[in-house]
Amino acid sequence: MPLDEGLALYAAAVEAAGLGLPLLEIGSYCGRSTLLLADAARAAGTVAVTVDHHRGSEEQQPGQEYADPELADPEQPGRMDTLPFLRRTLAAAGLEEHVVAVVGASPVVAAAFGGNGGGRFGLVFVDGGHTDAHAGADYASWAPALAVGGLLVIHDVFPDPADGGQAPYRVWSRALASGAFVEAGRTRSLRVLRRVGAGH
Ligand SMILES: C[S@@+](CC[C@H](N)C(=O)[O-])C[C@H]1O[C@@H](n2cnc3c(N)ncnc32)[C@H](O)[C@@H]1O
Numbered sequence: 001m002p003l004d005e006g007l008a009l010y011a012a013a014v015e016a017a018g019l020g021l022p023l024l025e026i027g028s029y030c031g032r033s034t035l036l037l038a039d040a041a042r043a044a045g046t047v048a049v050t051v052d053h054h055r056g057s058e059e060q061q062p063g064q065e066y067a068d069p070e071l072a073d074p075e076q077p078g079r080m081d082t083l084p085f086l087r088r089t090l091a092a093a094g095l096e097e098h099v100v101a102v103v104g105a106s107p108v109v110a111a112a113f114g115g116n117g118g119g120r121f122g123l124v125f126v127d128g129g130h131t132d133a134h135a136g137a138d139y140a141s142w143a144p145a146l147a148v149g150g151l152l153v154i155h156d157v158f159p160d161p162a163d164g165g166q167a168p169y170r171v172w173s174r175a176l177a178s179g180a181f182v183e184a185g186r187t188r189s190l191r192v193l194r195r196v197g198a199g200h
Contacts, residue, residue: 058129
């Protein structure tokens with residue numbers, strides 16, 4: 001994530017943390033964006049919840065565009081395991097106690113912990129799988145758990161297919177079309193929407 005997008009995510013997290021609710025991230029990876037949510041949560045006396053199965057997205061698998069051999073599971077060659085890297089990142093920053101790291105597939109975690117509405121989160125940051133199936137499921141699973149007044153932040157929104165995959169853009173469009181969200185910011189591919197009513 002480029003610096004300006006990171007700063008925009010941090011600003012959204014600081015604002016949303018003012019609601020006093022936990023902040024949610026889908027897609028922890030090695031913890032870089034988690035640090036931004038965690039610091040905002042710490043300052044507001046809440047926590048950041050970050051969800052990832054830690055086996056990597058399609059484009060991060062061996063041989064794919066964003067593969068990183070250093071993230072291989074030492075006991076299962078050919079599989080990734082980013083969980084140890086997340087833990088080290090949080091520990092090095094002194095932010096472990098401000099983060100609840102949940103290991104699992106996003107829709108499964110949502111069904112168990114956070115789905116079905118209830119307004120449990122002040123911010124939902126969608127940066128997990130970038131296929132239509134995954135990004136769409138993340139939105140459908142977690143948007144109901146975003147409080148009115150809370151912020152939905154979506155990464156890698158590219159209106160032009162020449163710039164990148166379209167799934168996050170379709171999620172962003174779907175959220176706006178629902179009437180439950182209004183646009184609250186855009187910094188490069190990072191888009192911020194505010195929940196103004198029920199629905200998704
Ligand atoms: C683009 S990376 C996240 C980057 C991170 N937010 C950052 O800025 O540092 C996407 C992450 O989503 C995770 N992921 C993909 N599909 C998922 C799913 N269905 N459930 C849980 N995690 C998933 C992958 O394991 C990967 O770590």
